[in-house]
Amino acid sequence: MGEQINTDLQVFGVANIVVVIRGAGSDHAGMAKAADLQEYFKQRETSRASALARERGGALGSERPVRWYNHLGMLYGTVDAAGYEALQARFDIIECVLAAPRISLIHPRQVKTTRLAEQRTWGLDAMQVAELWEQGITGRDVLVGHLDTGVDAGHAALRGAVQHFAAFDDFGDPMRSPQKPFDTDQHGTHTAGTIAGRAVFGRHIGVAPDAWIAAAVVLEGGDVVARVLSGMNWCVGLGVRVLSMPLGIRGYHEGFLSLTRILRQRNILPVFPVGNEGAGSGRSPGNHAEALSVGASDHSDTVAGFSSSQLFLRMRDPVVPDLVAPGVGVISAAPGGGYQSMNGTSMAAAHVAGLAALLISAAPTAAVGIVEWAIFQSCRPGDRMREERAGRGLPNAPAALAALHEATS
Numbered sequence: 368m369g370e371q372i373n374t375d376l377q378v379f380g381v382a383n384i385v386v387v388i389r390g391a392g393s394d395h396a397g398m399a400k401a402a403d404l405q406e407y408f409k410q411r412e413t414s415r416a417s418a419l420a421r422e423r424g425g426a427l428g429s430e431r432p433v434r435w436y437n438h439l440g441m442l443y444g445t446v447d448a449a450g451y452e453a454l455q456a457r458f459d460i461i462e463c464v465l466a467a468p469r470i471s472l473i474h475p476r477q478v479k480t481t482r483l484a485e486q487r488t489w490g491l492d493a494m495q496v497a498e499l500w501e502q503g504i505t506g507r508d509v510l511v512g513h514l515d516t517g518v519d520a521g522h523a524a525l526r527g528a529v530q531h532f533a534a535f536d537d538f539g540d541p542m543r544s545p546q547k548p549f550d551t552d553q554h555g556t557h558t559a560g561t562i563a564g565r566a567v568f569g570r571h572i573g574v575a576p577d578a579w580i581a582a583a584v585v586l587e588g589g590d591v592v593a594r595v596l597s598g599m600n601w602c603v604g605l606g607v608r609v610l611s612m613p614l615g616i617r618g619y620h621e622g623f624l625s626l627t628r629i630l631r632q633r634n635i636l637p638v639f640p641v642g643n644e645g646a647g648s649g650r651s652p653g654n655h656a657e658a659l660s661v662g663a664s665d666h667s668d669t670v671a672g673f674s675s676s677q678l679f680l681r682m683r684d685p686v687v688p689d690l691v692a693p694g695v696g697v698i699s700a701a702p703g704g705g706y707q708s709m710n711g712t713s714m715a716a717a718h719v720a721g722l723a724a725l726l727i728s729a730a731p732t733a734a735v736g737i738v739e740w741a742i743f744q745s746c747r748p749g750d751r752m753r754e755e756r757a758g759r760g761l762p763n764a765p766a767a768l769a770a771l772h773e774a775t776s
Contacts, residue, residue: 371466376448381411383467383592384451386442387625389460400460401435401442407450407457408433414445416590419537430538436596438603439629443467443539443596468622470595472516472554472586473613473640473650475711476673483698483706487571489666490561490693490718496574496764499725504768506575506724508731511562512602512610512635514595515555517584519702520548522556524564524572530579531605537589539597550702551584557709558613560700561717562724572699572706574721578728581605586614599626602635608727608735609636611720613713615650617642619677623652631657636735638720640712641688642675646756649677649687653712656684659723659739661716662757663694668749670756671695674712678755689758690746692718722764729768730775741771 375382388400410417410432420430433444446454454464487497499505510530520529532548533541550556563580564573583598585591595614602610610630616622630637639658642650653660654677662674670676671694679685694715701707719742726738745767748760 372451376451379414381414381445381447382451383443383445385465385467385622386454387462387465388440388442389462397440398435398437403460404442404454404457405433407446407453408444409447409450410445411447416445416538419589434539434593436600438600439596439626441596443593463625465622465625467592468616468620468651470591470614470616473615473643473711473713475554475709475713476643477710478553479708480701481698481706481708483570483572486569488698490697491571491574493693494718494722494762494764496722496725498765499768500576504725504729506563506578506721506728508579509575509609509724509727510579510581510605510607511720511724512607513555513559513562513580513582514585514598514602514610514612514614515558515582516552516586517550517555518548518559518580518582519550519556519700522560522700522702522704523567524560524700525556526565528559528563528565528580529582531581532583533598533601534584535594535597539590539593541597548582553702553707554613554713555582556702557699557707558611558713558717561697561714562611562721564700574718575724578721578724581607603633607635609638609720609723611638611716613640613716615639615642615653617644617650619649619654620651624655624657627652627655627657631735634735636723636738638716638723640716643673643711644675645673646676648675650675654687656681659719660688661712661719662688662691663710663712663715664691664749664757664761665695668761669751671710673710674756676756686755686758689743690719691715691752691757691761719762722762722767725764726767726771730771733771733775737774738771741767741774744770
């Protein structure tokens with residue numbers, strides 16, 4: 368990561384970096400440490416933030432060079448060579464300095480308008496989630512963080528599901544005026560529907576139909592790193608128990624390692640898609656050992672050809688994804704009403720985020736590591752699934768619940 372920072376400094380004279388404060392959280396000590404480091408950050412004409420500010424009529428320097436994310440214990444900003452060198456001498460209060468990751472949405476491979484003709488989507492039946500509903504386990508009172516393109520909360524399947532909504536501008540600042548939930552694309556409404564969609568005329572698209580969604584617009588455009596970090600910080604502050612983020616960086620990059628670890632320290636389960644680039648590829652943070660990494664399967668219990676997978680030379684979690692879930696022909700909500708079918712590992716990750724919400728509603732005090740373990744214990748590979756492509760296989764909701772009861776009884 369230092370190599371990327373040095374390259375940016377040589378080419379642009381500045382680099383965007385993430386600084387993790389040692390032992391920081393949302394306390395005053397962390398804030399004081401962050402304030403002590405702010406002098407090392409400088410905005411320059413060649414920085415992305417300055418270019419965005421000029422595009423919107425601002426003067427050079429009108430955009431602040433550093434931001435403090437109190438719930439994450441992180442700083443994100445712009446440094447020149449002198450500032451970067453000075454930061455290297457402050458490891459008394461700095462845990463690490465990372466190059467800002469190059470984040471983008473994991474776009475679906477296929478999108479089709481469709482009808483919701485069955486009582487339940489095939490993915491819900493494949494994971495047997497209705498058996499948990501029959502026991503009264505529906506995700507009630509569990510808050511799921513959803514960082515995507517937004518959400519159409521007026522869709523019939525999402526009315527009452529979106530408890531919190533935020534939109535972050537190109538610089539990562541919250542939009543000040545009251546915001547009615549909206550979707551800048553169509554991806555966010557689809558994934559939110561799979562996580563927590565309510566029944567409409569007895570037909571179901573959502574895994575956890577009584578869970579709450581905390582949805583934020585963080586993709587795409589502008590300084591995506593600032594927007595995503597702002598969304599994550601907001602979600603942690605709200606107390607989400609699961610965080611679903613259908614985004615990533617192609618290849619393996621360490622820029623998200625500290626973030627996924629921080630989420631787990633806050634007892635939040637990070638559920639990320641592995642990517643849609645096929646075998647031998649992956650996206651960070653979905654290919655990190657610390658993430659619950661999800662690939663896509665189809666109706667015939669086969670791993671989708673587009674679903675990414677990788678083998679790592681590491682002791683912990685050498686195979687990604689950790690598991691697969693329904694990600695082909697997934698029917699969910701479309702902005703403005705109606706339904707769409709999409710293919711992608713984002714659709715699969717939404718199923719797993721919903722399953723995690725069901726389990727947490729069944730055992731609210733369970734640590735996220737136990738919830739993840741229960742999901743893993745329930746997984747079984749299909750006859751045509753290889754471990755290197757499917758990880759542990761497809762999760763099963765009743766088996767996951769049984770494993771959770773075993774672990775918490």
